[in-house]
Amino acid sequence: MTISVLLETALGSFTIAVDDAKAPVTAANFLRYVDDGLLNDAEAYRIVTYENQNPQSLHKIEVVQWGYHTTDDRPAPYPPIAHETTEMAGLSHKDMTVSMARFAVGSAASEFFICIGDQPELDFGGRRNPDGQGFAAFGQVVDGRETVMKIFAEAETGAGNEYKKQPVKFTRVRRA
Template structure:
């Protein structure tokens, strides 16, 4: 479920990707668990999106959980980012378990702005948990993502709006 009323920019960007068919060929490609998380505090997520370095859209303005009221609880969908204002729906993640450190004021990001949550998985969390358990990962130079990038990303077969 996507919440465009609460997070109009983030949800709107995600729905734009859906409507334009931009997730055709996208995949879940990163798994973060307590045994391979190289950041603090430790989180649990799977990350997916386009398998390209350059997103086809411009970044959206950051919508913090303080603004939207959407917390990073089990199954929350959120935009991945480095710096505030760099996120697009080209990269998103799904939380496994409650992840308050990813909310506004949380310590996962030094800037304490958290991530832009915009939706929630309402059916299929067993698939999310199965993807997170995959341990076949690439050798990766970036020490932050070491042991997290899947050797065989899980392709997204279809993304569509449900009326």
């Protein structure tokens, strides 16, 4: 089963189909943020392109990262969740896949990303994260690709400039 979520941003809207059957833990976490209104002021604050990431990165990716935008002064309101690998869920990081951002396994909470193009290095066994566990895919952009690409086009240029000086604001996120 999939659940549709509509995301409205300053650059337009897009819809995500959340796969709560294949990724139940990750989907439930995302939907909790949606249902509690915590993504209504989300930001797309990190846009990673082949050109703007660290030149030493061996396994380059392209993604739009967005979410609650935690900081030291603004921690995630809910605890991190268990890691559902792509091997467990049977999902992979294809073009427009939505996934959880994380540092260590079990650290994902309130930050998400959308793949621009296929990103197999983000799957279980991929080499983007040294632990090889990959990232937890849980959905797919099914409408509004043009909006996601407008956000992606807002990327900063130059190596080491993944983080936006002026993040793209989300105005409303709700079940469709």
